[in-house]
């Protein structure tokens with residue numbers, strides 16, 4: 441069944457849309473990061489993020505409903521719960537690593553994860569992940585090396601289904617800030633597919649001119665896009681992704697892969713990203729820039745000033761490794 445006909449089924453799902461809603465929510469991402477970095481209990485997460493009880497409760501409920509975390513009691517009377525990543529949640533590790541890498545590379549000045557380093561345990565070096573294609577083993581694949589095809593209807597249906605929903609991004613310069621609004625990532629995905637003119641974005645997304653103008657202007661002010669005027673008949677504004685905007689493609693392709701695997705019944709999300717060199721659908725993978733070895737969930741560790749931060753995906757390694 442095509443993505444379009446799936447979307448026309450009553451109650452059907454838009455897997456990429458669900459994934460974008462999940463990681464396109466600023467607080468969802470911060471709560472997930474916090475659980476990844478070892479926080480298990482409500483008060484730990486709340487204190488780490490300086491988040492209100494009601495906002496945290498809502499996000500924990502929606503993350504649980506989405507199947508990326510679950511709970512187990514650690515105390516009977518009164519009952520208190522610990523939050524843990526499910527398999528689907530654990531599989532978001534490379535999305536979060538890609539977001540961390542983007543922030544480290546492109547955001548100057550202090551931000552939430554600026555003090556956190558990533559160590560590759562296989563070579564013991566601090567690493568900067570390099571994006572590549574697992575289908576052919578190429579390392580250093582960029583947005584210029586791929587072609588993306590999405591059916592227009594997918595985006596349009598997504599927008600119709602979800603309507604407007606946005607959150608306040610308090611860390612607007614970081615990747616979570618860019619993802620922190622559903623419209624923002626839809627506009628960005630369109631730009632990565634090659635849209636440049638205001639009218640192209642508008643007709644493909646079915647977004648109001650005011651909303652679209654807000655998001656494009658925000659991208660320009662954050663250095664993700666440039667805006668210039670061209671005259672071909674009528675005077676038009678052209679938006680082009682900057683290198684930091686193009687680099688965001690690694691994050692969107694990882695989100696897409698995760699949605700294909702964990703949310704789509706038939707492995708399809710409506711967005712296909714093809715690696716031009718090998719002609720295969722890209723299988724995103726991260727490689728260590730120090731040793732060229734592939735980064736795996738078990739062989740990386742976040743640390744701050746040399747002190748390991750416990751992470752759920754390195755739990756086994758940490759307990760079996762010598763102190």
Ligand SMILES: [Zn+2]
Nearest residue numbers: 573576715718
């Ligand atoms: Zn390839």
Ligand SMILES: [Zn+2]
Nearest residue numbers: 560563728731
């Ligand atoms: Zn390495």
